[in-house]
Amino acid sequence: MARQDSTRNxxxxxxxxxxxxxxxxxxxxxxxxxxxxxxxxQVLDKMDIERERGIxxxxxxxxxxxxxxxxxxxxxNLIDTPGHVDFNYEVSRSxxxxxxxxxxxxxxxGIEAQTLANAYLAIEHDLEIIPVINKIxxxxxxxxxxxxxxxxxxxIDADEAILASAKTGIGTEDILEAIVKKIPxxxxxxxxxxxxxxxxxxxxxxxGAIPYIRIVDGIMKKGINMQMMGTGKSFxxxxxxxxxxxxxxxxxxxxxxxxFIAASIKNVKDTQVGDTITDEDRPAEKPLxxxxxxxxxxxxxxxxxxxxxxxxxxxxxxxxxxxDASLVYEPExxxxxxxxxxxxxxxxxxxxxxxxxxxxxxGLDLLTTAPSVNYRATKTDNTEIYIxxxxxxxSSQEMIMVEEPYVKATIMVPSEFVGSVMExxxxxxxxxxxMEYITESRVMMIYDLPLSEIIYDFFDQLKSRTKxxxxxxxxLSGYKESDLVKLDILVNNEVVDALSCIVHKxxxxxxxxxxxxxxxxxxxxQLFEVPIQAAIGNKVIARETxxxxxxNVLEKCYGGDIxxxxxxxxxxxxxxxxxxxxxxxxxxxxxxxxxxxxx
Amino acid sequence: MxxxxxxxxxxxxxxNYCDFYSLPVNTVGVLKEEYCAAVKKExxxxxxxxxKSNQVKSIYFGGGTPTxxxxxxxxxxxxxxxxxxxxxxxxxxxxECNPGTVDLDYFRRLKDAGVNRISIGAQASQDSLLEKMGxxxxxxxxxxxxxxxxxxxxxxxxxxxxxxxxxxxIDQWKExxxxxxxxxxxxxxAYGLKLEPDTPWGRALELGKLEVPDQDISADMxxxxxxxxxxxxxLHYEISNFAYSGFPSRHNIVYWKNHDYLGVGAAAASHxxxxxxxxxxxxxxxxxxxxxxxxPVGEEEFLDQExxxxxxxxxxxxLLSGIDRxxxxxxxxxxxxxxxxxxxxxxxxxxxxxxxxxxxxLSRKGLFLGNEVFLEFLP
Numbered sequence: 001m002a003r004q005d006s007t008r009n010x011x012x013x014x015x016x017x018x019x020x021x022x023x024x025x026x027x028x029x030x031x032x033x034x035x036x037x038x039x040x041x042q043v044l045d046k047m048d049i050e051r052e053r054g055i056x057x058x059x060x061x062x063x064x065x066x067x068x069x070x071x072x073x074x075x076x077n078l079i080d081t082p083g084h085v086d087f088n089y090e091v092s093r094s095x096x097x098x099x100x101x102x103x104x105x106x107x108x109x110g111i112e113a114q115t116l117a118n119a120y121l122a123i124e125h126d127l128e129i130i131p132v133i134n135k136i137x138x139x140x141x142x143x144x145x146x147x148x149x150x151x152x153x154x155x156i157d158a159d160e161a162i163l164a165s166a167k168t169g170i171g172t173e174d175i176l177e178a179i180v181k182k183i184p185x186x187x188x189x190x191x192x193x194x195x196x197x198x199x200x201x202x203x204x205x206x207x208g209a210i211p212y213i214r215i216v217d218g219i220m221k222k223g224i225n226m227q228m229m230g231t232g233k234s235f236x237x238x239x240x241x242x243x244x245x246x247x248x249x250x251x252x253x254x255x256x257x258x259x260f261i262a263a264s265i266k267n268v269k270d271t272q273v274g275d276t277i278t279d280e281d282r283p284a285e286k287p288l289x290x291x292x293x294x295x296x297x298x299x300x301x302x303x304x305x306x307x308x309x310x311x312x313x314x315x316x317x318x319x320x321x322x323x324d325a326s327l328v329y330e331p332e333x334x335x336x337x338x339x340x341x342x343x344x345x346x347x348x349x350x351x352x353x354x355x356x357x358x359x360x361x362x363g364l365d366l367l368t369t370a371p372s373v374n375y376r377a378t379k380t381d382n383t384e385i386y387i388x389x390x391x392x393x394x395s396s397q398e399m400i401m402v403e404e405p406y407v408k409a410t411i412m413v414p415s416e417f418v419g420s421v422m423e424x425x426x427x428x429x430x431x432x433x434x435m436e437y438i439t440e441s442r443v444m445m446i447y448d449l450p451l452s453e454i455i456y457d458f459f460d461q462l463k464s465r466t467k468x469x470x471x472x473x474x475x476l477s478g479y480k481e482s483d484l485v486k487l488d489i490l491v492n493n494e495v496v497d498a499l500s501c502i503v504h505k506x507x508x509x510x511x512x513x514x515x516x517x518x519x520x521x522x523x524x525x526q527l528f529e530v531p532i533q534a535a536i537g538n539k540v541i542a543r544e545t546x547x548x549x550x551x552n553v554l555e556k557c558y559g560g561d562i563x564x565x566x567x568x569x570x571x572x573x574x575x576x577x578x579x580x581x582x583x584x585x586x587x588x589x590x591x592x593x594x595x596x597x598x599x
Numbered sequence: 600m601x602x603x604x605x606x607x608x609x610x611x612x613x614x615n616y617c618d619f620y621s622l623p624v625n626t627v628g629v630l631k632e633e634y635c636a637a638v639k640k641e642x643x644x645x646x647x648x649x650x651k652s653n654q655v656k657s658i659y660f661g662g663g664t665p666t667x668x669x670x671x672x673x674x675x676x677x678x679x680x681x682x683x684x685x686x687x688x689x690x691x692x693x694x695e696c697n698p699g700t701v702d703l704d705y706f707r708r709l710k711d712a713g714v715n716r717i718s719i720g721a722q723a724s725q726d727s728l729l730e731k732m733g734x735x736x737x738x739x740x741x742x743x744x745x746x747x748x749x750x751x752x753x754x755x756x757x758x759x760x761x762x763x764x765x766x767x768x769i770d771q772w773k774e775x776x777x778x779x780x781x782x783x784x785x786x787x788x789a790y791g792l793k794l795e796p797d798t799p800w801g802r803a804l805e806l807g808k809l810e811v812p813d814q815d816i817s818a819d820m821x822x823x824x825x826x827x828x829x830x831x832x833x834l835h836y837e838i839s840n841f842a843y844s845g846f847p848s849r850h851n852i853v854y855w856k857n858h859d860y861l862g863v864g865a866a867a868a869s870h871x872x873x874x875x876x877x878x879x880x881x882x883x884x885x886x887x888x889x890x891x892x893x894x895p896v897g898e899e900e901f902l903d904q905e906x907x908x909x910x911x912x913x914x915x916x917x918l919l920s921g922i923d924r925x926x927x928x929x930x931x932x933x934x935x936x937x938x939x940x941x942x943x944x945x946x947x948x949x950x951x952x953x954x955x956x957x958x959x960x961l962s963r964k965g966l967f968l969g970n971e972v973f974l975e976f977l978p
Contacts, residue, residue, distance in 0.1 A: 525814075527949055527971070550818035553969035555791045556839055557917060559604055559854045560868040562910060563875060563900060566977070569913065573974040 086347025100183030188255025194218030296344025921960025
């Protein structure tokens with residue numbers, strides 16, 4: 001049997017916590033790709049942070065060899081997908097590398113917003129979808145109800161849905177058989193001009209950026225001059241390989257194959273996810289569809305607490321970017337915080353992960369400013385500028401209008417929470433688009449919402465007001481004009497640029513009030529009285545005062561106390577170190593994130 | 600050895616804020632006699648260790664409440680000390696006591712054994728506050744105790760007072776100070792209440808079930824104490840301590856100057872050479888170790904020069920006279936002002952420190968904000 005005919009490329013899509021990674025482990029274990037002992041719990045989620053948070057951030061791919069009931073041996077390429085809305089584009093690229101998808105739904109939870117979003121993506125990509133109802137071993141499992149949801153909501157025939165328990169291994173064999181029988185073999189012409197889709201990459205310190213690819217047409221082999229069709233850059237291929245899951249060199253990759261190439265690519269930016277690789281000497285006419293550059297949704301300033309750490313931060317960002325082309329950064333200077341970087345992220349989770357990695361893997365102490373979205377201002381001379389840092393917003397005299405990015409948000413909740421969702425959406429300046437009962441008791445609500453209202457604590461609020469039942473997915477829908485103003489915060493009569501934010505005019509007074517109150521509580525008493533003001537332009541709209549520190553002294557100190565008292569002083573000193581000196585005021589780090597926790 | 604501290608870890612009943620190592624005496628049975636025997640043994644063992652050319656200038660019995668023991672136990676320990684160490688003729692010998700555990704005869708016997716200073720845990724003059732604190736005595740008991748001590752010839756008396764108690768008003772605090780002034784005790788220690796987590800009040804505070812006066816009231820209370828006591832001819836010689844001229848506590852000054860002292864008894868701490876030792880905070884372990892002839896040390900810390908200098912500074916600055924710069928140089932071979940020039944300049948500029956030609960000390964403002972100064976000198 002030709003290799004192409006015996007190949008099946010598939011991915012697993014699921015809502016977070018529905019058991020995707022455990023299922024992947026089970027498939028690997030069953031097919032002997034790895035023994036149970038070799039697996040450190042979940043092989044596909046490699047980073048510590050991923051394992052801790054139980055989510056996949058970086059995509060991975062694995063080749064599995066499976067001998068089916070019909071006696072033939074198949075190559076199954078499992079391409080993992082990230083399970084968070086921040087990484088939607090990455091999901092779409094890995095779907096594009098497959099012919100089929102396992103749609104995993106938790107038998108106790110049913111369909112959630114991400115199940116839906118990912119299933120729609122899979123349908124758009126014409127993938128064969130195999131529904132898998134997971135966790136059927138749990139007492140509260142309701143496989144029949146979930147089947148009905150899959151049919152009613154997704155319009156997918158669930159008659160042959162596989163009942164499984166990734167935890168216990170029930171259904172694993174059925175899943176493998178279904179992959180072989182139902183998912184079509186990849187098409188593609190080995191004699192056609194080379195087209196390979198990049199669906200991920202990683203950086204290897206010896207071999208450079210390693211793109212993970214799926215061959216669509218043609219043959220990829222060592223020695224050819226390959227060209228990135230999006231960026232136009234060319235490289236000589238030095239190695240071609242597959243993941244078993246350990247990387248292993250092969251002679252060539254043919255249509256339908258999934259693997260990696262090495263080509264001494266120095267910069268991960270040259271291996272953009274979604275780009276098409278072709279042969280420079282015999283190039284394809286046009287690239288594969290769907291490529292776009294990763295767009296940053298959220299921006300924030302990252303500053304070292306110790307100013308001396310600036311070069312280390314720059315190096316660390318450089319290194320992280322090698323592995324994560326979606327991270328963008330450029331140097332910026334803040335009057336309050338000194339030298340740092342304005343960084344763009346795919347979403348808030350992406351931002352938190354990067355910050356955590358910088359602190360953990362590079363041992364940096366960082367200060368993050370409140371996240372902001374990318375506003376767009378039209379100046380009086382009709383030029384358009386993008387504003388990723390609130391301090392850059394022109395004054396109202398200098399601009400005609402300012403627009404902000406909006407998203408189309410899909411929220412799914414049990415029907416009793418419809419009122420709560422409407423309430424939150426209205427508070428967050430959302431406009432209602434549509435509502436649909438997907439079953440008798442579950443509702444899908446669609447809202448148009450400003451992105452800036454979502455990046456703060458929207459999801460937390462949504463969860464807490466729906467007893468944790470709501471799920472959320474969103475997509476950028478475009479820019480809309482808004483009545484926005486810049487809210488400045490003055491500490492000790494000086495504007496602290498890192499605390500400025502852009503807010504809707506109707507909310508400015510409330511936010512200013514809440515922010516100064518919050519800061520009064522966060523900023524400890526100093527040796528002198530510290531006024532904290534919120535202002536729009538020159539107009540102060542709220543004021544609070546941090547009283548002067550009056551007493552901070554060890555009450556008694558005798559022979560038996562000295563070590564303990566010294567440790568107490570050391571702790572106080574440590575606390576001060578974690579603060580940022582702005583002018584003559586010591587401001588704790590959390591103050592710069594305070595704007596996040598208001599509402 | 601300049602000073603010896605003896606810890607007596609027994610009391611009638613634990614107060615709600617107490618985090619010293621102490622056990623209610625009615626729960627320990629015969630262990631208290633065994634304990635006193637162990638203390639005597641520890642004294643003898645140390646006597647063999649130390650060079651005896653220097654005279655002991657101060658002995659201090661602290662607790663707990665040392666006077667819950669029969670007076671003979673205390674005098675017995677004292678005799679063992681005289682027999683083991685050279686004690687100066689004019690040594691300051693202090694016993695902490697609480698009203699309700701002592702009488703005229705008890706004081707007479709202490710006095711006969713050489714005790715010349717008494718420290719009384721008076722705390723407040725309002726019975727309602729004393730009751731809330733879990734004290735076993737009332738203000739009239741305090742007054743009686745002081746007259747009995749004087750009758751026995753013990754004139755050098757310290758009063759401990761506490762401010763910042765839950766529910767205490769500034770007027771009640773001033774009243775306690777005035778009531779104390781009327782007794783003309785030569786030494787007053789005025790402490791701000793600091794609740795440690797492992798105490799009934801500390802836990803209640805964490806659970807939000809207890810409220811204590813805030814920083815501003817606490818500062819007002821210290822201001823009030825300073826004003827009232829200075830007006831009554833007391834010398835303010837340490838952040839929390841006041842005395843008539845000639846009566847500052849010699850024992851505590853050893854601590855504040857970070858000189859050497861020996862601590863015996865469970866949980867007691869010593870500072871000898873560059874080493875600080877703390878004995879095990881357990882009655883049975885303490886007694887057990889000594890029975891086997893071991894030093895009952897729980898923790899031992901070697902103090903490097905940087906740490907010792909920092910400690911010498913933060914302890915020394917507690918004294919209003921501050922630190923003698925020549926003494927500091929003689930001890931560490933380092934000029935304090937050069938070594939800490941950045942800190943000293945900054946703190947003087949902030950108005951927390953003052954330099955004189957020979958000394959460095961806290962300013963009046965710095966007295967209230969000592970920690971802002973102290974932590975700057977930590978390594």
